[in-house]
Amino acid sequence: MFAILLASLMTLAPTLPPAPAPAWRTPFENDPAGNTTATYTECIAYYQKLAAAYPQHLHLAEAGPTDAGQPLHEVVLSADGDADPASTRRKNRRILFIQNGIHPGEPEGIDASMMLARDLLQQKSWQKLLANVTVVIVPVYNIDGMLNRNATTRVNQNGPAAYGFRGNARHLDLNRDYIKQESRNARSFAALFQKWQPDIFVETHTSNGADYQYTMTLIATQHSKLAPALGTYLQRQLLPALYKSMKQKKWPMTPYVDFEGPTPESGLQAFLESPRYSTGYAALFNTIGFMPETHMLKAFAPRVHSTYDFLKTMLETVGQQSAALAAARAAAAADMAAQTTFPLTWALDDSQHETVQFRGYEASHKPSEVSGQPRLYYNRAAPFTRPVKYFNTFKPTTTASRPTAYLIPKAWGEVAETLRRNGATLEPLAHDVTVPVEVYHFEEFKTTPKAFEGHYVHSQVRLRTTTETTTFHQGDFAVYLDAAAPSRYLMETLEPQATDSFFAWGFFDSVLQQKEHFSDYVFEDLAADLLRRDPALRQRLEQLKAANAAFAANGPAQLEWVYLNSAYHEAGHNRYPVARWLGTGRVQ
Structure with missing residues (x-):
């Protein structure tokens, strides 16, 4: 069995790129064990060295601040040194x-x-x-x-x-910050992304x-x-080409291994990347996004080399399919311009599935040495393909129609600033x-009952829509x-029902709190008078009491209901301040 497994691994061994000159080796390449990643200082110094040696092809610039106080950097590699997005598009070049x-x-x-940047310049x-x-x-x-370099936080x-830490200086996971953009990192990224509007x-x-x-x-x-x-x-076109080329490079791939059952054989599920994630954000602008995820239990060296080959494969494939990609994006832009209804939330369609040949390991259970209870383990001596x-x-599970415009009071300056940035x-x-x-x-x-990325996120929003002259x-x-x-x-930020809307992330939480209220003993007489003068209101109250015994027995709840349905209740409470205008032309 071991001989068979060894032969299989040798068959899958990748072809490594030619060795660079010693002066151009990265910290990873300088480690015979292949277990070193560059520090921040080493990484930026390396790109500075490349920029100085190859100014005709590589442009290095600062692209905005981060929460660490260090600048975000932008590296541009082009055939002629052109680092201008508008000029790049005029030359009909795709942007990766x-x-x-x-x-x-x-x-x-x-x-x-x-390594890839160096090899593109030197080979x-x-x-x-x-x-x-x-x-x-x-x-x-x-x-x-x-x-924040350490050797312990990635225990799996x-x-x-040694490596860095997942959270940023504000303890934010930046791959949950693409919509709310609380970090300076995310704000600088958004400006850079909008500047380039990449294809991939x-x-x-x-x-x-x-x-x-x-x-x-x-x-x-x-x-x-x-x-x-x-x-x-x-x-x-794109995915089949990527999978085929990576297999030829001796890196067979599988879709990201996410599943509901006990092991992957129970069925893989595609990852639904809402706009809080990078690829979900990119999709809002008709950019196709990818997250290559190397396997945590493989050694660092093959993980680096497979990532290198994936990035090279992507560059090769985008070049080969340049015209098809451009045509697809142009059609997508035209579709969006004409689209009248937009999905806001999604659910897995379990009535449809593909079949993949999955290369896994047999899983079983054995007693835990910690608890004595059954624990899961994978047997690497028992590989399978099935x-x-x-x-x-x-x-889509929730949709909304496209308004002519959204009207936003200037008081909500943070919202306006974020919209402009994007x-x-x-x-x-x-x-x-x-x-x-x-x-x-x-x-x-x-x-959510617990804070998530600094917020108590809202979901399952149910709205009442009124037409008001405002x-x-x-x-x-x-x-x-x-x-x-x-x-x-x-649509996905300003429609509050959307998964990652600004409302979901708490941008408008202040409207959820009443600012004025009443004293029971004072409002009792006012409420009685309201009900005498408004028979329809009295009828609605009686219907509620008849339908709900607990409500009928709760005097304070009934008084609160009358208040909430009276002119005394403040208009701004639970009222979304962003309005939908359905007229034509411009608001006048």
């Missing part, structure tokens, strides 16, 4: 955006990108890969976490010897979870969420206007969802 170190304890992409035969693709690299996104992981976005990671034979697994943007042309291109169901389709155009009203608008009122929602003031903002607008981004 690679981001590393969002979780610095998962550092393979940091080292792989250093003459490789420079043709930049003929119609420009590569943008963020060497390290979570600089804060990379500076096999190397490297890749963010490098290391997995957690089950044990299996693969070194590389892959999360791709959920195709159901993309515009039809883009989702079809992803499924039929068909496994892969559930890779999601269906490509939205806000037009201040030139004068006061009174117009009919759709207004949401919060009827019910669930809130006055908006000079300087309030109109955000039009015209053909040029990032409509999907606007």
